[in-house]
Amino acid sequence: MDQPSNRALPAPGVPVLPIVNWGGLRTLYVKEVRRFFKVQLQTIWAPAMTTLLFLVIFSVALGRADRTVMGVPFATFIAPGLIMMGMMQNAFANSSFSLLVGKIQGTIVDYLMPPLSTGELLTAMVAAAMTRAALVGGAVWLAMLLWPGVHVIPQHLWAVLWFGVMGSALLSFFGVLTSIWAEKFDHAAAVTNFVVQPLSLLSGTFYSVDAMHGVFGAISHANPFFYVISGFRYGFLGQADSPILLGALLLLGINCVLAVICYAVLARGWRLKA
Numbered sequence: 001m002d003q004p005s006n007r008a009l010p011a012p013g014v015p016v017l018p019i020v021n022w023g024g025l026r027t028l029y030v031k032e033v034r035r036f037f038k039v040q041l042q043t044i045w046a047p048a049m050t051t052l053l054f055l056v057i058f059s060v061a062l063g064r065a066d067r068t069v070m071g072v073p074f075a076t077f078i079a080p081g082l083i084m085m086g087m088m089q090n091a092f093a094n095s096s097f098s099l100l101v102g103k104i105q106g107t108i109v110d111y112l113m114p115p116l117s118t119g120e121l122l123t124a125m126v127a128a129a130m131t132r133a134a135l136v137g138g139a140v141w142l143a144m145l146l147w148p149g150v151h152v153i154p155q156h157l158w159a160v161l162w163f164g165v166m167g168s169a170l171l172s173f174f175g176v177l178t179s180i181w182a183e184k185f186d187h188a189a190a191v192t193n194f195v196v197q198p199l200s201l202l203s204g205t206f207y208s209v210d211a212m213h214g215v216f217g218a219i220s221h222a223n224p225f226f227y228v229i230s231g232f233r234y235g236f237l238g239q240a241d242s243p244i245l246l247g248a249l250l251l252l253g254i255n256c257v258l259a260v261i262c263y264a265v266l267a268r269g270w271r272l273k274a
Helices: 022-037 040-062 074-105 118-147 157-182 187-201 214-223 224-237 244-268
Strands: none
Touching: 022 040, 022 074, 022 118, 040 074, 040 118, 074 157, 074 187, 074 224, 118 157, 118 244, 157 187, 157 224, 157 244, 187 224, 214 244, 224 244
16 A cells, blocks of 8 residues: 655645756757757758858859958958858748747647746747757858868857857847747748848848948948858958947847847737737
């Protein structure tokens, strides 16, 4: 005959879980990582190949042997920006898919019902998106290390890490907002095609913003992607066309604002709860 347990049960209303549900947070993060890793040929290697094709095309078309930008060969100049651009685009692609596919397939309850706080839910999705960005960036960087005529050895590792994290987080939070707002895949694709892609291509990846004047220069400096690319490039080349400290603090502020907005929208359940 079983003996009654001497362990006292918590009083009604007293939470059983600790302040942070580490087990649930880890489980959701692993689930999100496994989701994109099951199709890694599409989510990691294909984007890495596309980014390398950009390097090949622009190096052949515009990168003459004697052409330099900011005192370095053209291929070396665009390489860090291409790495960061691939990271940002894939961070957005991952986080903009999670909640959207749940709404379309009717499995959104799998995100809303588990004993996870709003902060834990947001942290797991953003961390998974940043993980995918890091994997894509790492694959592209390793390939560029072997590319003839391209030098991508970091000179300021702190800048590479800081702007890599800030850029990936920026697009991860933006992707979460897109995933909440969108009601079908066309909506997410529209944000990708009309917001993310133009801002990425006009961020100074393929040219120095210092060469742009007037209204075009002002528009470029208003683009937050520009500060990500410029700071990340500084980590490799030791040169930048934007104030590094200003860009670092500006991106931190933007990410904090986006995190608060994502948290408030998730907590409210806008477009998630019937």
